[in-house]
Amino acid sequence: MMAFPGKFKSILAAASEGAEWAIAELYREFHPNVLRYLRTQAPADGEDLASQVWIDVAAGLARFSGDQAAFRHWLFTIARRRLVDFRRREMRRRAVLDSLDRSFATAHSLDPELHALDASDTEIALRRVARLPPDQAEVVLLRVLGGLDVAAVAAILDKSPGAVRVLQHRALKRLAEQVETERAERVTR
Amino acid sequence: MSRWSDLEDEMHELPLDPNTAERLIAGAIAPEDAPPGYANVARLLEAVAGEASPEELVREPETVKIVAAAMRSPSHNHLASPKRSFMPSALTRPRMTAAAAAAALVCSASLAVAGALPGAAQDIASSMLEKVGISVPGPNENAGTHPNERGNSSTVAPSTAGKGAEISDLATTTDRTGLEKGAAISDLASGGKSQAAEHASSPGGAAVVETPNSGGAGTADMMSGGQSSNGTSTADTASNGHSSAGSGNRP
Numbered sequence: 001m002m003a004f005p006g007k008f009k010s011i012l013a014a015a016s017e018g019a020e021w022a023i024a025e026l027y028r029e030f031h032p033n034v035l036r037y038l039r040t041q042a043p044a045d046g047e048d049l050a051s052q053v054w055i056d057v058a059a060g061l062a063r064f065s066g067d068q069a070a071f072r073h074w075l076f077t078i079a080r081r082r083l084v085d086f087r088r089r090e091m092r093r094r095a096v097l098d099s100l101d102r103s104f105a106t107a108h109s110l111d112p113e114l115h116a117l118d119a120s121d122t123e124i125a126l127r128r129v130a131r132l133p134p135d136q137a138e139v140v141l142l143r144v145l146g147g148l149d150v151a152a153v154a155a156i157l158d159k160s161p162g163a164v165r166v167l168q169h170r171a172l173k174r175l176a177e178q179v180e181t182e183r184a185e186r187v188t189r
Numbered sequence: 190m191s192r193w194s195d196l197e198d199e200m201h202e203l204p205l206d207p208n209t210a211e212r213l214i215a216g217a218i219a220p221e222d223a224p225p226g227y228a229n230v231a232r233l234l235e236a237v238a239g240e241a242s243p244e245e246l247v248r249e250p251e252t253v254k255i256v257a258a259a260m261r262s263p264s265h266n267h268l269a270s271p272k273r274s275f276m277p278s279a280l281t282r283p284r285m286t287a288a289a290a291a292a293a294l295v296c297s298a299s300l301a302v303a304g305a306l307p308g309a310a311q312d313i314a315s316s317m318l319e320k321v322g323i324s325v326p327g328p329n330e331n332a333g334t335h336p337n338e339r340g341n342s343s344t345v346a347p348s349t350a351g352k353g354a355e356i357s358d359l360a361t362t363t364d365r366t367g368l369e370k371g372a373a374i375s376d377l378a379s380g381g382k383s384q385a386a387e388h389a390s391s392p393g394g395a396a397v398v399e400t401p402n403s404g405g406a407g408t409a410d411m412m413s414g415g416q417s418s419n420g421t422s423t424a425d426t427a428s429n430g431h432s433s434a435g436s437g438n439r440p
Contacts, residue, residue, distance in 0.1 A: 018260035024253045031249070032241035047248065054252050058259035125236035143214050144237050150211075169210045172230055176203045179229040 003029045008068045016062050027054070030072065033145035034079050036122070040130045040141055041083050042090075049082045056082070069147070073156075076146040080156050128178060136171035139164055203227070 004011055004025070014022035034053055039046030056078045064074060129137050135157075142153045150168075154161045203226040205213075212218050213231060216238070220231040355377065365373055 015256075016260065018257045020253050020257045023256050023260075024249065027249055027253055027256075028241070028246060031252075032245040033238065035245050036237070051248060051252060054256055055259070058256040061260065120239075120242060121236040122239040122242070125233045125239075128233060129237060140214065140234075141237070144216070144234050147238075149215075165207060165211070168214050169205065169207060172210050172213060172227070173203060173205055175230045175233060176205075176226045179233070180203070180226060183229075 004068060008071070012061075012064070012071070016064075026057075026071075030075055034075060036126055037076065037141045037145045038079055038083060040126050040137065041134075042086055043130075045086060049079070049086055052082050053079050072147055073152050076142060076148060077156050080142075128175065131178065132171050132174055136167050136174065139167040140171045140175075143168060 011022045011025050015026055031050065031054070035046055035050040038049040038053075042049060053075065057075065060074075060078075064071065066074070129140050131137075132140065138157065139153055142148050142156060143150075146153075148156070150161045150164050153159075154164045157164065159167075205224065205227065209218070209224060209227075213223065213227060214234065216234065218227075218231055220228045220235070223231040359373060359377055360370075363370055363373060
């Protein structure tokens with residue numbers, strides 16, 4: 001995950017000055033993974049949350065200092081905060097809407113296999129990760145999409161590194177089981 | 190044993206040591222090198238972080254423009270300022286001063302709009318607020334007898350100066366004396382409203398002034414056992430003639 005070998009500093013400096021080319025470089029490099037992380041966690045609102053992340057980046061870029069790994073860490077920390085805020089709002093909203101029958105809309109909007117026929121490999125893979133227990137899914141996404149190490153993920157999730165290792169281990173075993181189960185289902189059909 | 194239970198047993202036989210798990214999730218193990226049962230997981234993780242699709246970058250132009258504009262805007266310095274301190278000294282004092290000034294301005298403006306300022310102040314407020322499009326009453330509308338114009342002593346109305354000179358002239362040139370002289374001056378100064386002239390011509394020759402309590406001297410006399418009227422002489426006697434107490438003391 002070193003898209004800008006040797007030139008990240010100059011791109012960052014130009015972006016801090018408001019150079020559109022430099023901001024576009026950062027966006028193309030980092031936005032897709034931020035979007036995937038947020039869309040997997042909040043399917044209907046991932047795009048909007050990702051846009052909010054970039055607004056936050058604009059607000060804090062001038063005082064950011066560090067290398068590409070540090071930038072990635074910072075970016076996913078922002079994304080995670082946006083996600084937490086979103087979940088809090090959603091909980092309040094759900095409390096208000098609890099009396100309404102939303103089962104139809106929920107069942108369709110969150111169905112991971114919906115539109116599976118025209119999905120890319122990435123989409124299918126993300127849906128499989130989304131079927132993991134939420135804390136396991138989040139660890140996998142931050143590690144793979146964010147390119148973050150155990151310590152960084154632990155810091156973002158406010159967990160111990162040991163807890164993160166346990167979660168990622170369980171997640172990988174469960175993914176392997178899912179894949180094997182699907183393969184067995186195809187065999188038995 | 191059924192085929193499904195065979196599969197379940199197989200699933201439980203997908204060992205993964207922590208070190209391999211770490212390398213797998215870090216993308217350090219290629220699918221073909223993955224342990225049994227994890228090749229597809231390695232492929233899945235590769236796909237998760239796959240190439241960006243055009244759909245994922247569809248908002249790029251607008252987002253880049255927004256971020257660039259935000260970075261270039263003068264207010265960005267505010268956005269990019271260090272984290273807010275909860276210590277009030279540096280930031281709060283100017284804010285409090287500004288708030289006090291704003292409150293004073295609003296208060297003055299409110300009084301001006303109500304026409305409740307003194308004439309000259311109302312004139313200033315009226316002209317200032319007019320510049321920002323706020324219409325307020327002028328100094329003559331509600332100011333009563335307060336001065337209508339800004340100015341200095343050189344612009345004082347000549348009639349007022351003439352009256353002073355007239356009074357001064359009367360005081361120095363009249364042949365009248367005592368109560369009659371005072372009554373004449375008072376009459377001139379007040380424009381005929383003074384009643385001093387009437388009192389001056391009353392039979393007693395003195396203005397009648399009612400006192401709310403006429404028993405003070407009697408009470409003092411009673412309480413002192415008749416000694417109160419002797420205060421000054423007593424002091425004089427006691428001091429061997431050196432006391433200056435009382436109105437009857439020697440000069």
